[in-house]
Every structure is written in C-alpha cells, then in structure tokens.
Amino acid sequence: MKRTPIRFFCLFGFLLAPAVWLNCQQSSSPTANGSTMTSEQVTDANIQLMRQDIRSERKKIVAANLPLTETEATKFWPLYDRYIGETIKVNDVRYSLVKEYAQTYQTMTDEQADNYIKRWLTLDQENAQLRLKFVPEFEKVISHKKTAIFFQIDRRVGMMIDLQLASQVPLANP
DSSP states (O other): OOHHHHHHHHHHHHHHHHHHHHTTOOOEEEOTTSOEEEHHHHHHHHHHHHHHHHHHHHHHHHHHHSOOOHHHHHHHHHHHHHHHHHHHHHHHHHHHHHHHHHHHTTTOOHHHHHHHHHHHHHHHHHHHHHHHHHHHHHHHHSOHHHHHHHHHHHHHHHHHHHHHHHHHSOOOOO
16 A cells, blocks of 8 residues: 555544544634634534545545556446445444543443443444445455455555554543
C-alpha cells in the first residue's frame, strides 16, 4: 500500500480522540446566523467532516491498490459505495459508544464496564458479518483474488483507524 494516504489515517486518530473528549464540555459558540451551538454540536460537525474525509481517503487507497479493469470498475464502485454505506451505520454506533465512554470512563461502574465491552465486541462482530455478507457480492463483479485484495485493504485501513482511536482513548479507572 502507498504510504502517503496512510499518513492521513495516522493523523485522524490524534484529531478524533480530543474531539470526543471535548464533547463532555457543554459550552456554547455563536454561529453565523446568531444562534448558539454547544461544543458537542460543533465537535460532532467537525467529526462528521473528518469521517467524510476518511471515507474519501479510504476510497483513494482502494483505487490506488486494487487493479480494476474499466468493466470491473463500473460494477465495483457502486457496490463499494453500498458496502461503505452499511459500514457507516456500524461506525455511527461505534462513535456513539466512544462518546458515551468519554462521559463515563472515570466513574464507570462494573455494570457499565461490562455493558460497554459487550457492546464494543458486538460491533466488531457486526463488522465481520458485514464483510462476510459482501464477499460473495464482490466476487460476482471482480475475481476472488481481487475480492481478497479489497478486503485485505479494507481490514488494514480499518485496523489503522482502530489502532489510532484506541491509542487516544484512556483506560477506564480501576
């Protein structure tokens, strides 16, 4: 995989985590039309923009590393967009879970900790199930080997994002 787009993902982790922690503060900021937004709303808006940028960079990484003929590309990219659309749904829940954790990690009860880790692991399972669901669909439009390449790229990028996010999220207080 090419190194330049990957650097973007390394930067993402350092941008996302502080933004999540800012969500815990409830100050407000004026908008252009005179209304006010809480820091949580501002941060959420910024994170949504970052997530869009990440999706764009992710697509560039796939395009740069997955050799597709013109015919394959015509069929692959709409399917890719559908796959990413479903991935976004899982990641929306993951983002909400991180926000929730940011608000409770210092005072988390045993029950909350148990609930949190089970929900996080369920999201990991949902990501794996989503990939399994889409493998045969991708194999219909590109070869099995190219499908394997795509999912290798997809997992690597996902793991880089997860690693950066995990490195910025503090451990719960014992």
